[in-house]
Amino acid sequence: MTGGGSTAAASASDSAVDDPATHPGPATESAPADPATPAGRSAYDKAVAAVIAEFVQDVADDIEKQQGYMTSRLRRYRVARVVAIVAAGLVPVLATVPEIGKVWLGALGALAVVAESLIQLYRWRDSALAAMQMANAMNVQLDLFRTRTPPYDTETRQSRFSRFVLAITAIRRGAGDAFAGIWAEDRPPSAAPGAELGVHAG
Numbered sequence: 001m002t003g004g005g006s007t008a009a010a011s012a013s014d015s016a017v018d019d020p021a022t023h024p025g026p027a028t029e030s031a032p033a034d035p036a037t038p039a040g041r042s043a044y045d046k047a048v049a050a051v052i053a054e055f056v057q058d059v060a061d062d063i064e065k066q067q068g069y070m071t072s073r074l075r076r077y078r079v080a081r082v083v084a085i086v087a088a089g090l091v092p093v094l095a096t097v098p099e100i101g102k103v104w105l106g107a108l109g110a111l112a113v114v115a116e117s118l119i120q121l122y123r124w125r126d127s128a129l130a131a132m133q134m135a136n137a138m139n140v141q142l143d144l145f146r147t148r149t150p151p152y153d154t155e156t157r158q159s160r161f162s163r164f165v166l167a168i169t170a171i172r173r174g175a176g177d178a179f180a181g182i183w184a185e186d187r188p189p190s191a192a193p194g195a196e197l198g199v200h201a202g
Contacts, residue, residue, distance in 0.1 A: 048157070048158065048161075051161075052157070052161050055161075055164075055165065056142070056145070056146075059138055059141075059142055059168055060142065062138065062172075063135045063138050063139050063142070066131045066132075066134050066135035066138075067131075067132075067135050069127075069128075069131045070128045070129075070131040070132045070135065071128075073124040073125070073127050073128035073131065074124065074125070074128045076122070076124045077119060077124035077125045077128065080115045080116075080118050080119050080124070081115070081119060083111065083112075083115040084111075084112045084115035084116045084119070085112075087108045087109070087111040087112035087115065088108075088109070088112035090108050091105055091108050091109050091112070094108070123182055123183075126182045127179065127182055130175060130178040130179055130182060131175075133175070133178070134171060134172070134174075134175035134178075137171045137174075138168060138171050138172075141164065141167045141168060141171065145160065145164045148160070151163060152164065
């Protein structure tokens with residue numbers, strides 16, 4: 001009796017091991033949703049929308065960054081320019097005052113020269129203008145894309161997005177060339193980023 005019961009238990013155990021419902025086996029990766037099906041199409045649309053939203057946010061962040069850079073550079077330029085103008089203007093005025101020694105006059109003249117030299121060295125105004133042109137050109141394209149205004153009005157979402165990416169890439173490439181020209185001093189600093197797109201600052 002005992003032997004028979006053991007045999008039956010072993011048989012039941014073997015059946016349980018072979019039963020897929022009891023031991024489903026190693027997990028397998030689910031196949032990607034078929035874009036041809038409604039569920040697959042919905043997943044694909046969500047993925048595309050996420051990519052578009054991420055890129056649009058990146059462009060908006062870049063615009064804000066360039067605007068901050070422009071403000072910072074213009075502030076430095078204006079401070080240095082005011083110092084140069086005031087120092088240079090005081091020299092001939094104070095030269096008529098006998099109590100003012102030549103040392104102070106020389107110091108004011110040197111201050112004006114240093115301030116002007118810093119302006120020429122760092123080219124704050126030129127780099128600020130390049131950043132402003134880049135931000136303005138990108139902002140124009142972003143507004144056109146968001147409002148589906150030509151050239152983003154009659155195409156599919158993917159086509160509109162591709163055109164938008166190409167436009168932003170061209171602007172960024174033009175800005176890179178403009179900044180390189182500023183620091184290399186081998187081309188006019190007014191080379192407008194995105195000029196090839198017909199976008200102008202202003």
